Structure formats: C-alpha cells, structure tokens
Amino acid sequence: MASKPWGGRFEAGTDRRVEEFTESISFDRRLFRHDVLGSQAHARMLAHVGLLTRDECDAIVAGLSEIRARIEAGDFPFVLEREDVHMHIEAALTEKLGDLGRKLHTGRSRNDQVSTDVKLWARDAIDRVDAGLLHLQRAFVRSADRHRGIILPGYTHLQRAQPVLAPHYFLAFVEKLERDRGRLADARKRLNVLPLGAAALAGTSIPIDREFAARELGFDGVAANSLDVSSDRDFAIESVFALTLVAEHLAGWAEEWILWSTQEFGFLALPDAICTGSSIMPQKKNPDVLELIRGRSARVVGSLTTLLVLIKGLPLAYNRDLQEDKLPLFDAFDTVEACVDLAAVVVEGANLRPDRIRERLDEGYLDATTLMEHLILQGVPQRTAHEVIGRLVGLCERQGLKRLADLSDADLAEASPKLGPEARDLLGVEAAIRAFKSYGSTAPAEVEKQLERWKTKLGL
Numbered sequence: 001m002a003s004k005p006w007g008g009r010f011e012a013g014t015d016r017r018v019e020e021f022t023e024s025i026s027f028d029r030r031l032f033r034h035d036v037l038g039s040q041a042h043a044r045m046l047a048h049v050g051l052l053t054r055d056e057c058d059a060i061v062a063g064l065s066e067i068r069a070r071i072e073a074g075d076f077p078f079v080l081e082r083e084d085v086h087m088h089i090e091a092a093l094t095e096k097l098g099d100l101g102r103k104l105h106t107g108r109s110r111n112d113q114v115s116t117d118v119k120l121w122a123r124d125a126i127d128r129v130d131a132g133l134l135h136l137q138r139a140f141v142r143s144a145d146r147h148r149g150i151i152l153p154g155y156t157h158l159q160r161a162q163p164v165l166a167p168h169y170f171l172a173f174v175e176k177l178e179r180d181r182g183r184l185a186d187a188r189k190r191l192n193v194l195p196l197g198a199a200a201l202a203g204t205s206i207p208i209d210r211e212f213a214a215r216e217l218g219f220d221g222v223a224a225n226s227l228d229v230s231s232d233r234d235f236a237i238e239s240v241f242a243l244t245l246v247a248e249h250l251a252g253w254a255e256e257w258i259l260w261s262t263q264e265f266g267f268l269a270l271p272d273a274i275c276t277g278s279s280i281m282p283q284k285k286n287p288d289v290l291e292l293i294r295g296r297s298a299r300v301v302g303s304l305t306t307l308l309v310l311i312k313g314l315p316l317a318y319n320r321d322l323q324e325d326k327l328p329l330f331d332a333f334d335t336v337e338a339c340v341d342l343a344a345v346v347v348e349g350a351n352l353r354p355d356r357i358r359e360r361l362d363e364g365y366l367d368a369t370t371l372m373e374h375l376i377l378q379g380v381p382q383r384t385a386h387e388v389i390g391r392l393v394g395l396c397e398r399q400g401l402k403r404l405a406d407l408s409d410a411d412l413a414e415a416s417p418k419l420g421p422e423a424r425d426l427l428g429v430e431a432a433i434r435a436f437k438s439y440g441s442t443a444p445a446e447v448e449k450q451l452e453r454w455k456t457k458l459g460l
Helices: 016-022 025-048 054-072 085-097 110-146 166-191 210-217 226-231 234-260 288-310 320-349 354-359 368-377 382-399 409-415 421-426 429-435 444-457
Strands: 151-156 159-165
Touching: 025 054, 025 085, 025 110, 025 210, 025 320, 054 085, 085 110, 110 166, 110 226, 110 234, 110 320, 110 444, 151 166, 151 354, 151 429, 159 166, 159 368, 159 429, 166 234, 166 444, 234 288, 234 320, 288 320, 368 382, 368 421, 368 429, 382 409, 409 421, 421 429
Parallel strands: none
Antiparallel strands: 151 159
C-alpha cells in the first residue's frame, strides 16, 4: 500500500476488481500536458513563498518537463495501480528526484489539482472550437459571396413561404455560429478562475499564494470558496451546453442540405469528397458526412444529459462521482470539433444549382405576402388584406395557375379595388425581393450591407 498516495491509513491491499473499477488513467491520461503545466506553476508558487528553494523548484520543473516529453514520445508506462494521470506523473517525479518529488503536493489536494487540470484542458478546447467556428463562419460568408444574385424559396413548416436571396440564407448560419461563439466565450470567462489552493475542501494552513499561481497559469482570478471549488463542475456543464447548441445548429443545417441535395429538391450539388456510394446500387451518392454530423449531435446532447444527472443531488464537497465528468466532457469537445471542421469542408465545396432552383421558383406563390403588404400600404387592414390575397391564391389553385401573375386584371380588381394595374409591378419573386425594406431583411441593399459587415468582422 506504500505506493498509494493514501496508503498510510490502510493495511490490506486494494482488490484488483476495485483497481479496475476506480481507475481513470484509461481516459484522463490526455490531461498530462495540463497536469504538468499546473504542477510547474504550483512548484514556482511554493518557491515564491519559500517552501521550496530556487534549486529545488528548478529541479522539479525540469523533471516535469522531462516526464511530459517521455509521455509525448510514447516512452512512459501507464499502470492500473497508479489510478490516474496525476499520480503517474507524481510517482515518476518521485522516482527521479526522491523526497524532493514528494514535496510537490504541498498545499494542494487531488481535488483542486484535478479541477485545475480539467479547466486548463477545457480552456484550450474552447479556443480550438472557437477557431473552428470562425473558419466555418468564413466558409459561409465566402459561399454567400459566391452565390450572389440567386433567389431561393424560403420555408416555414417546410412549406414555401417567401423568396430570399441566397447570401441572406448563408448569413443566417453565420449569425447562429456567432451566438455559439459568444456562449463559448462566456463559458470560458466563468471557467477562467483558479481552483488550485482550495485543497481537499477547506483550504490549507500552509501560507500559499494563490494569486501568484493564477498569474502563472493565465487565470483571471482565484475561486473564493474552497467548499464550492471542491464540488464545482458548472464550468464543464456550461461548456457542454454551449457545445450542444453548436451541435444542434449543425444538425439542422445538415438536415436541410441533405434534403436540398436530393433529386426531389435538387437545389444543391455536394462535393464528391464528402459523399460515399452504395455497396449494391452503383448510381448512389450519399451525403454520409452530413448524416453523421446530424447523428452525432445526439452524442453531445447525451454528454450534457450525463453531466446534468451526474451532479444531481451531490452533497458538498467532493464526491468520487465527479471522476465521471471527463468522458462526457472529452467526447462532447471531440465530437463538436470534428463536426465543425468537416462542416467547413462541406460548405466550401458545395454549390447551389441556380438552373434547378429557377425552374420551380415561381411555385408556391412566394409573392403573396408582398401583395398583401401592398394592400396594407393602401389603407386596407392587415386581416382584410390577408383574406383578400388568400382568396386569390385559392382562385389560382382552382384554375390550375402556378403564379399570381397569371391572374387577369379583372381577377385582381374583383378581389379588391385597391389591386389596380400597378399591383402587377409587385408580382414575381424578383419584384417581391425588391420590395423588401426593413433592416435585417432580404432586401438586396440590406443583404449587401450585412455581407460587407461580416467580411470586415471576419477579416475577409
């Protein structure tokens, strides 16, 4: 039991089945860089307050760097008995430096050490995902620029509603991703508070300098309540919540582009590089990457659910349940990072098919709302105008007409005396697009402003 950090209390060895059940080295070894970073900062702090000499600190810092290099090179043994990455690194340091290595854990517990390591890891992971989201935003903006002049049918309830400019459509995703980046930035801000020095749950009687350690590690401040630190996993849950919304946004986008790439829609040509074929049907071109992006959102939602249930009803302070936070946290970040990276590949390689879109653009009476608003501007109450245009659409359907423009002047005048010959200038998708005026709408001038704004903001 002497090899255990807590072995002094015990006489009997640990059951092998317990070793296997309680280990975390199989998944937390990926924290090794952050554990080394946190331990080096802790050593410098101990030297700063006089608990280590400068030579002792330098030896510990150098020894930790050597251990990190061995792990990176694949020349480091991981064994079940040492439980987790933190004890592996500490044991290796003690083997190298003897009793000096045993001084490193002064003034800290694995509770605050683990929380610090996970925060350092999550901070880096947030930065990686944010960089990926920025790249994806730029891909959407470039696609918006590339597809200028194309008019799309806009949908509500998956039914044709009003016409929109293609750049307006692409920029909608840029806005969603901007909110995602904002949520991740907010999570990072609350995450960036140092737990180290809270020790097990009550702090320590050793005169440490937590602010010094915070500066060393780039934290904005130190956590104010040691009991809270020991039990806190809010930062993990908030980060994964933000990732869940990223995943949900990607899932909705993927579903739409799966539909748009079908023969039934035919709006979109996907690049061969992100599609696969069928083992039996030689003509197939399947949007597997989009389907997997849509499907993997379930894993991220599952990770969030796992974390929320994990902390339910936990009493203060630390409980071993919290060891289970890492797998869902790691998987959520890994999944979203991979999905975001591939989403950018899809957006950069996909192209709208303007000829196919134009073939059916007149279907669905996309100019009906514009015609209704023309009546409103003539003083007709909105509800009355809505009813008038609804009757005209019904008339078109009964007569087998696909467009409101196919109605005669007499049909329009009979529906309302306000629908004179000038109303024809508003019919058709191009005229409907030109009629938009409001800020944030699909009006050509507004879309151009928004496109230029995003180009400037994203450095394009």
